[in-house]
């Protein structure tokens with residue numbers, strides 16, 4: 001019965017907006033160049049995990065589950081002299097923009113921070129985003145005539161940086177970071193969302209878009225029950241998606257379904273991150289960074305509760321599994337049946353999901369400890 005359903009789904013499956021060819025790297029790989037932070041790494045079907053490891057300010061846990069034919073999520077942790085940098089990149093329209101961002105954003109951040117005397121500020125982070133967007137746009141320019149679908153690949157981009165005693169959060173799109181904060185001495189833990197999302201399902205974002213395009217009544221359109229920018233895409237900020245930013249990429253040979261009927265006087269999407277800084281306090285206990293695939297199935301409170309009531313080891317994997325249990329439940333399936341469904345067909349049940357949990361050790365934070373040798377870890381490129 002399940003097999004028949006899967007075959008049927010497989011026949012019906014048309015990846016939406018997926019046109020970008022795979023860059024050609026397959027197989028699970030850990031491409032981190034530096035130290036690995038210790039701890040166990042493993043794979044269980046489409047799930048990849050690093051149960052626990054050490055970064056500059058404590059333990060981390062990391063997990064990724066693939067749903068798409070080609071993994072569109074990428075994630076990384078870098079910890080060293082510039083503090084700790086976490087990135088979650090949730091790609092769409094193929095893996096290209098997320099991979100590019102994972103390859104370049106931290107590198108740009110490091111170079112810009114070095115130029116600025118080894119200091120991290122909101123401004124240095126913003127410049128790293130801009131340089132990455134410019135680099136990706138240049139790549140699209142080069143490939144546009146031979147691989148036009150590259151123009152409709154994009155990536156949400158969530159970054160957290162812990163530098164000295166401050167946490168910076170920079171975001172484009174709809175990934176999310178949630179802080180677990182101790183409440184009094186009761187053992188209670190509050191869930192505090194630290195990132196601002198840019199998805200047209202939020203009224204604020206629709207109002208922002210209408211304000212930027214006052215003469216365009218079609219700037220957000222409700223399509224198949226979902227609000228979309230120009231009736232096409234749900235997020236309003238990203239790296240890539242140059243077809244929504246520059247008119248020269250919104251014409252032939254772009255796939256007609258992404259082409260706008262009228263000239264573009266102003267970009268419909270931007271790569272300007274919302275940046276927030278937060279001085280870390282002793283009652284800040286842990287941070288959960290995750291792509292939209294997790295938050296589709298778990299509330300902020302539920303996620304914080306799961307991390308708070310389990311050991312550090314394997315906490316990211318626990319979150320992913322809890323989301324998969326919810327996804328299965330919504331289809332009246334058992335988790336064990338969902339587990340048997342292969343990538344691509346999986347996308348009907350859930351999206352790619354990436355999770356990084358950082359536990360905050362305030363002894364290490366107040367001493368300003370720098371991890372030596374540095375940690376550089378990146379999730380698997382594809383399964």
Ligand SMILES: *[C@@H]1O[C@H](CO)[C@@H](O)[C@H](O)[C@H]1NC(C)=O
Nearest residue numbers: 181182183184190281282283
């Ligand atoms: C956390 O600690 C700060 C001071 O370090 C205090 O101002 C704040 O009220 C505390 N928050 C909670 C939720 O207990």
